Amino acid sequence: MKKYKIALMKGDGIGPEITEATLKVLSALEEISSFKLDFIEIEGGDECLRRRGTALPEESIDIIRKTGVCLKGPVGESAADVIVKLRLLFDLYANLRPAKSYPGVPALRPDIDMLIVRENTEDLYKGYEFNIGDDAIALRVITKKGCQRIAEMAFKYAMSRRKKVTIVHKANVLRVTDGLFRNICLEVSKKFPEVKCEELYVDATAMHLIRRPQDFDVIVTTNLFGDILSDEAAQVCGSLGLAPGANIGDKYALFEPIHGSAPDIAGKKIANPISMILSAKMMLEYLGEKEAGSIIENAITKVLSEGKVLTRDLGGNATTDEITKEIIKKILK
Numbered sequence: 001m002k003k004y005k006i007a008l009m010k011g012d013g014i015g016p017e018i019t020e021a022t023l024k025v026l027s028a029l030e031e032i033s034s035f036k037l038d039f040i041e042i043e044g045g046d047e048c049l050r051r052r053g054t055a056l057p058e059e060s061i062d063i064i065r066k067t068g069v070c071l072k073g074p075v076g077e078s079a080a081d082v083i084v085k086l087r088l089l090f091d092l093y094a095n096l097r098p099a100k101s102y103p104g105v106p107a108l109r110p111d112i113d114m115l116i117v118r119e120n121t122e123d124l125y126k127g128y129e130f131n132i133g134d135d136a137i138a139l140r141v142i143t144k145k146g147c148q149r150i151a152e153m154a155f156k157y158a159m160s161r162r163k164k165v166t167i168v169h170k171a172n173v174l175r176v177t178d179g180l181f182r183n184i185c186l187e188v189s190k191k192f193p194e195v196k197c198e199e200l201y202v203d204a205t206a207m208h209l210i211r212r213p214q215d216f217d218v219i220v221t222t223n224l225f226g227d228i229l230s231d232e233a234a235q236v237c238g239s240l241g242l243a244p245g246a247n248i249g250d251k252y253a254l255f256e257p258i259h260g261s262a263p264d265i266a267g268k269k270i271a272n273p274i275s276m277i278l279s280a281k282m283m284l285e286y287l288g289e290k291e292a293g294s295i296i297e298n299a300i301t302k303v304l305s306e307g308k309v310l311t312r313d314l315g316g317n318a319t320t321d322e323i324t325k326e327i328i329k330k331i332l333k
Contacts, residue, residue, distance in 0.1 A: 001034055001036055002034065002035040002036070003035070003036045003037075004035065004036070004069070004287055005038045005067045006037055006038065006040070006067055006069045006070065006071055006283070007039075007042050007060070007063045007064045007067045007069065007071070008039040008040060008041050008042065008070070008072075009041075009042050009071075009072040009082075010041070010073045011044070011045050011072060011073030011074045011075045011261060012046045012073075012074065012076040012078075012261040012266075013076055013260070013261025013262050013263040013265075013266040014074070014262045014263075014266050015045070015073030015074050016073065017266070017271050017273070017320050018257070018271055018272075018276040018320065019071075019073045019276065021276070021324040022273060022276045022277050022279075022280050023039070024324055024328060025277050025280070025296065025324060025327055025328055025331065026280055029295060029296065029331055031332065032295075032331070032332065033289070033292050033295075035287075035289060039071070040063055040067060042060035042063050042064070042070075043057055043059075044056050044057070044060050044072075044075060044082045045076060045078055045261075046075060046076040046077055046078050049078050049081070055078035055081040056081055056082050056085055061086075064086070064252065064254070065090075065252075068251065068253070069252070069253050069254075069255075069286070069287070070254040071254075071255050071256070071280060071283055072254055072255065073256070073261075073276060074256065074257055074259060074260050074262070075261060076260070076261040076263060079260075080127070083254075083256070084125060084127070086247075087121055087247055087254075088121055090251070090254070091121060091249045091250070091251075091252070092120055092121070092247035092248060092249040092252060092253070092254055093119065093120050093121045093146065093149055093150060093248075093249055094117060094118070094119070094120055094149075094150055094153045094246075094247070094248040094249070095116075095117075095118040095230075095246070095247055095248075096115060096116075096117060096245065096247075096248060096282070097115070097116040097118065097226070097233070097243065097245050097258055098113075098114070098115045098116075098243075098244065099112065099113075099115075099116065099233035099237045099243060100112055100113040101113070101237050101238065102237075102238070102242065102300070102301055102304045102305070103301065103304060103305035104307040104310075104314075105237070105239065105242065105314060106238055106314075106315065107238040108210065108213055108237075109214050112214055112216075112236065112237055113162075113217075114217060114219060115161065115217070116218075116226055116230045116233060117150060117153055117218060117219065117220045117221075118150075118220075118221060118222075118225075118226025118227065119146055119147070119150040119181075119223050120150075120223060121146065121223070122142055122143060122146045122222070122223055123140055123141065123142065123222045123224050124138055124140050124223070124224050125223045125224065125227075126141045128141065140174075140177050142177040142180055142222065144180065147180060147181045147184035147185065148184050148188060150220060151167075151184055151185040151188035151220055152188055153248075154218050154220035155188060155191070155192040155195055157218055158192070158195045158217060158218040159192065159195065161218060162217040163194055163196060163217070164195065164197075164198075164216075164217035164218065165185075165189065165192075165195055165196070165197050165198075165220055166198050166199065166200055166205070166216055166218070166219045166220070167181075167182060167185040167186070167197065167200070167220055167221070168201075168202050168205045168219055168220070168222075168225055168226075168229065169181050169182045169185075169201065169202065169221065169222070169225075170201055170203075170225075178222070182199065185199075185220060186199075202221070202225045202229070205225075205229060206228075209229065209232055209233055209236055210232075210236060213233070230243070231258065234258060238314065239272065239313045239314055240257075240258065240259040241271075241272030241274055241275050241311065241314065242272070242275055242278070243258045243259065243275050243278075244256075244257060244258070244278035244279035244281070244282055245257065245279060245282075246279070246282045248286070253283070253286050255279040255280065255282050255283040255286075257275035257276045257278075257279055259275060269319045269320045270312055270319055270320060271311070271320050272311040272313050272314065272320070272323070273320055273323065274323070274327075277296060277300065277327065278296070278297065278300065281293040281296040284296070295331055296327075298330070299327050299328075299330035299331045300330075302330045303323065303326045303327055303330060309322055309323050309326040310323065311323055
């Protein structure tokens with residue numbers, strides 16, 4: 001039996017609730033699979049900052065370094081000190097955010113299935129900001145290496161999908177930084193003649209995600225643009241509660257829902273756990289357990305298509321526990 005050690009950060013707000021739900025689903029999956037997941041809990045986030053004076057303790061970083069894989073719940077106001085720092089520390093340069101419509105969910109269209117491949121370590125998220133007198137300055141960092149490796153990952157994923165990549169930029173205004181990104185993506189595209197390549201300005205992309213979301217397959221873009229567009233794409237597909245995310249590097253990987261900690265509903269047991277459960281599905285695929293990942297997604301699809309047990313964001317009134325139990329039933333059938 002294969003065994004995987006995984007760092008586990010429950011996060012803030014609804015984080016502990018949806019983490020608990022995800023662990024229950026994974027435990028049920030272990031009953032019918034030939035692997036074992038050994039979770040090592042680590043601290044991080046607002047509550048950790050309040051108690052310990054740091055949002056990301058060194059021992060948490062050390063455990064991730066040893067396991068190589070982390071499953072993380074959403075954190076609150078300290079997100080920049082947790083997830084952004086982890087992306088930089090472990091060079092998690094690719095942020096993968098799938099967005100697809102599921103049966104029974106009120107998406108704009110029933111045939112949406114895209115993957116946003118977002119550069120994850122550069123751009124304005126480097127945090128190079130400073131004051132000059134009463135003014136504020138931020139430095140936007142775009143490197144050749146960063147552009148090349150995110151472009152290559154996007155085109156490789158497209159090869160296993162519908163073989164189409166949309167390069168999203170604003171090179172007509174940001175001529176140097178986005179000009180570099182655009183040119184390198186186009187150069188990389190020549191290595192993948194089977195993949196159709198197009199380019200769009202980011203503002204046009206925001207419009208077309210609403211106008212024709214079914215036409216997108218893989219979108220590759222820079223850090224800030226990817227952050228914004230992936231939230232839009234998630235809502236186009238029905239709910240942020242269905243949106244998983246993966247942060248991938250050459251040696252390490254971290255998986256998390258793309259939504260925030262939602263402190264306004266924390267403790268009410270009404271949060272939708274599917275985004276984190278699907279993040280765990282992406283984790284299993286990364287570990288090579290693709291069949292197990294498919295079992296999870298198939299179970300979720302059945303629950304959503306039946307439409308009997310849905311959380312409030314999906315138009316129902318089910319609790320976190322109720323939808324979790326329903327997903328587990330489908331897994332064990």
